[in-house]
Amino acid sequence: MLAKQVFSSLVAVGLCASIGNAAMVLRYEFEAAPGNIVADISGSGTAKDLTLNNGASIVTDVERGNVLSLDGVNDYGSTAACTAGDKLDTQNSITMMGWINTTTTSRDTIASRSFGPGPFMELNTTGYANKATAHVGGPGLETYSTTSVNDESWHHLAMTYDASTLRIFVDGFEETSAPGSGRTDASQTLPFLVGALGQPTISRYFGGLIDDLRVYNTVLDENEIQAAMAAEPNVVPEPGSALLWFGILAFTFFIRRRRA
Numbered sequence: 001m002l003a004k005q006v007f008s009s010l011v012a013v014g015l016c017a018s019i020g021n022a023a024m025v026l027r028y029e030f031e032a033a034p035g036n037i038v039a040d041i042s043g044s045g046t047a048k049d050l051t052l053n054n055g056a057s058i059v060t061d062v063e064r065g066n067v068l069s070l071d072g073v074n075d076y077g078s079t080a081a082c083t084a085g086d087k088l089d090t091q092n093s094i095t096m097m098g099w100i101n102t103t104t105t106s107r108d109t110i111a112s113r114s115f116g117p118g119p120f121m122e123l124n125t126t127g128y129a130n131k132a133t134a135h136v137g138g139p140g141l142e143t144y145s146t147t148s149v150n151d152e153s154w155h156h157l158a159m160t161y162d163a164s165t166l167r168i169f170v171d172g173f174e175e176t177s178a179p180g181s182g183r184t185d186a187s188q189t190l191p192f193l194v195g196a197l198g199q200p201t202i203s204r205y206f207g208g209l210i211d212d213l214r215v216y217n218t219v220l221d222e223n224e225i226q227a228a229m230a231a232e233p234n235v236v237p238e239p240g241s242a243l244l245w246f247g248i249l250a251f252t253f254f255i256r257r258r259r260a
């Protein structure tokens with residue numbers, strides 16, 4: 001009986017893990033002890049850990065626990081070079097999201113997969129009045145938030161692109177979109193960057209704090225984005241998995257009551 005219960009528990013855990021991580025291909029929570037390497041805790045494929053460069057550091061924030069701190073001068077994080085067909089070669093669907101806290105008034109990139117052909121999220125004051133920008137380089141699309149997000153408080157930014165529409169979400173709500181077509185990017189081998197824009201020259205260094213940065217290889221809708229951002233820092237159930245866990249716990253309780 002005990003073996004059967006253990007097996008059932010393992011199946012449940014495995015089911016949750018696969019559902020919770022099915023679409024997430026990259027995640028940095030910045031909770032590990034300070035150091036130069038930030039673990040990719042997405043649980044998807046080969047981990048793409050992030051190397052912190054030029055003084056980028058992990059600091060403790062009263063609201064969000066450990067977060068990434070960048071100086072806006074030359075700090076950034078980078079993965080190893082990507083390869084065509086790897087888990088970040090998202091091609092026709094992508095969601096990028098993360099929390100930011102900044103007062104920057106320059107054009108700062110929050111996260112990017114290369115320059116030119118790649119997708120990126122940034123704060124953009126070059127003609128867009130402190131608005132956030134979502135960009136996908138394959139079809140050359142951009143769309144901008146209507147809310148300013150450089151007010152020194154935490155904001156959640158998300159961008160999605162499904163090969164037809166680019167959308168930007170601020171604090172869980174869609175603000176603008178732009179129509180387009182084609183891949184998110186040309187297949188390329190440049191690293192994924194946090195806090196800067198990539199090749200040919202690394203630039204647009206972000207000044208401020210970043211937390212819980214994620215990339216999905218599918219498009220999340222507004223409800224799923226809100227579910228992801230609503231979770232407590234450090235204890236973040238993925239969309240769908242929290243409900244599944246509740247169901248499993250309720251079922252286990254029901255069975256135990258019947259046997260008692």
Ligand SMILES: [Ca+2]
Pocket residue numbers: 029030031064065066067211212233234
């Ligand atoms: Ca964190």
Ligand SMILES: [Ca+2]
Pocket residue numbers: 054055056071073074075
């Ligand atoms: Ca520095």
